Amino acid sequence: MKVDFWQISRDPPARVVALIAARVLAQGERLLVVSADAEQRQLIAKALWAAGPESFLANGHAGAAGEERQPILLSDVCEAPNGASHVVFADGAWRESTGFARLFLLFGEDTLDAARGTWRTLAGAAGVERSFYRQDGGRWTKIA
Template sequence: MKVDFWQLSRDPVEKVVALIAQRVLDSGERLLVVSDSHEQREAISQGLWRAGPDSFLANGDASGPQPEAQPILLSEVPEPANKASHVIYADGNYREADGFDRTFLLFDDGTVEQARATWRSLDGAEIERAFFRQDGGKWVKVA
């Protein structure tokens, strides 16, 4: 399993989720986006629908109709009703969950200490970790 830590600075969470979501869908996989905040999930959903000038990233809420049919599912719990292989923790709160090939933990200044603690807690685990931050407008792997 891989866990990628993405430190938000310039771009809002909904823009970063859309960036990652597009890459996941382009690889033929499905995505689960998890946040405790209903308001944040709504903002992410709207951002996905307006992802590009000529495109949108179809998504739905886990409590809505046919969650299993959604290519991108938004939920407050890491349960992939859509059989997602990738999960984004958009609220900076890492959760232990099995069954995902890749996990993205998005964090900002308010959750940076929590992200550092999560990084340390994964020491020695059979998990490949990476750390990304923005440099100008481009995402750069720094660890």
């Protein structure tokens, strides 16, 4: 399982989720986006619908009709009725999860200590490949 830590410093989480979502869908995969914050989930939904001038990233909310057909599902829990192979923790809170090929933990200054703790905890986990990305200006740079 791949776990990517993305340290957000410039762009809002909704914009970063849209970037990740576009890449995941381009690979033919499905995505689950988890946030305990209902307002943040709404902002993410809007960002996904307005992702590009020629396209949008179709998405829906967990619990709504047709959730299993959504390529991107927004939820407050780490359950993927849409069969997602990738999950983004948009609110900076790590959740134990199984069944995903790739996990993205987005964090900022307010959740930096928790992200560091998760990084250390996963260091000894079997079958886990960790990566760390940081925003440098307008670009994402892989640090570790």
